Amino acid sequence: MQTDWGFPDFDEHEGVHLFSDRETGLQAVIAVHSTKLGPAAGGVRFWHYADSAAAITDALRLSRGMSYKNAMAGLPMGGGKGVILADPARTKTPAMLEAFGRAVDSLGGRYVTAEDVGIAEADMIAIAKATRYVSGLPAEGEKVGGDPGPYTAKGIYLGLRAAAKRALGTDDMKGVRVAVQGLGSVGGRLAQMLAADGALLTVADVDAARAQRFVDQHGATLVAPDAILTSEVDIVSPNALGAILDATTIDALRCKAVAGGANNQLAAPEDGARLHDRGILYAPDYVINAGGIINVALEYLGQGDRAEVDARLAQIPERLVEVWDEADRTGDSHAAVADRIAQRRIGR
Incomplete structure (x- = not known):
C-alpha cells in the first residue's frame, strides 16, 4: 500500500x-x-x-x-x-x-x-563543527566553495539570456524589459548584471529600503511586491520564495518568458500546463538555478576549480534548450518535459 x-x-x-x-x-x-x-x-x-x-x-x-x-x-x-x-x-x-x-x-x-x-x-x-557532511564553507583563491549565491546568479543570468534568445530572438539584453522579483543575494546580483547590459528593469522586494538602494545605484522602475508579476515586460524573473505562479498570477502575466531563480515557482503541477497554454516560455527553476549547487557539490567532491565551475555553468543554457526543443516536439509543457528528463536521468 x-x-x-x-x-x-x-x-x-x-x-x-x-x-x-x-x-x-x-x-x-x-x-x-x-x-x-x-x-x-x-x-x-x-x-x-x-x-x-x-x-x-x-x-x-x-x-x-x-x-x-x-x-x-x-x-x-x-x-x-x-x-x-x-x-x-x-x-x-x-x-x-x-x-x-x-x-x-x-x-x-x-x-x-x-x-x-x-x-x-x-x-x-x-x-x-558537528559534521563533515557539509559544503559551502569559505574558499580562498581559485578553490571552489563558499557562498553559492554568486554562482546561482551567474547561471540564472546565462539562462535568462537563453530565454531571451528563444522568446525574443536576441540575447543582447540592451533594451529588453525584465521584471526582477527579489533583490537578495541572488536576485540582486542578477539585476546588477542585467543593468550593466542595458536591460530595462522593473524591480520589487519586500525590503523596501533594499529595493530603493538598488534603484538609486543602478536605475530601474520600482513597483510594489504585489505588482511585479503583472508588470508589462518581456521577461519576468522570480527570485524570491516559491509557489508564486498559480492560476491567478499566470492569467495576469504580461510577458513572453519566465526565467528566474526561485525554487518551486509553480504552486501546483498543472501550473506548468497553464504557462504552456498561454504560450509563455518557461525556464524550469531547477535547471536555470543550478549554479550554486554546482559550486558546492564540486567543493564537497573535491573536483575542479572555479574554471570548472564556470564551464559547467555555461552548460545551463544548453540544458534549457534541450527542454524547450523536446517540448516543441512533443507539445508538452516545459515543466513536464524537464521533470521527465530529470526522472530519466535518475532512473525513476
Missing part, C-alpha cells in the same frame, strides 16, 4: 527525518528524496513557518527539486533538503546550528548540507 502520509508532496521520498533539541531550541526537518545518483545534496533553509506541516511540505518540495536539479546538472548527487524552523524573532545561535550539524551527522552521509535562505557562510562553519 502506498500513502502520501497526508502530504501530497511526498514523492516516494527515501526518508523524512524530524529533529528537536530542547537545549538549543532546534526544530528541523531533513527530507531525503533520492540517493540513486549519490548522497542527497541540498541546502538548509532557516525560515519561520506558519506551522510544522508547512515546514515539512517545504522540505518535501525542495528535496524533490534538488534531485531533479542535481540530475539535470550532471552531478553525481541525489536530492535532499533541510529546514530549520525559526521562531517569529528569527532567533539563531551557533549552538542551534551545531545541533543541526549533529542531526546531519546522524544520517551518516546520506544527506550533505549547504547554504540556503537564511543561512550564511558563518552558519556553515558552526554546522561543520
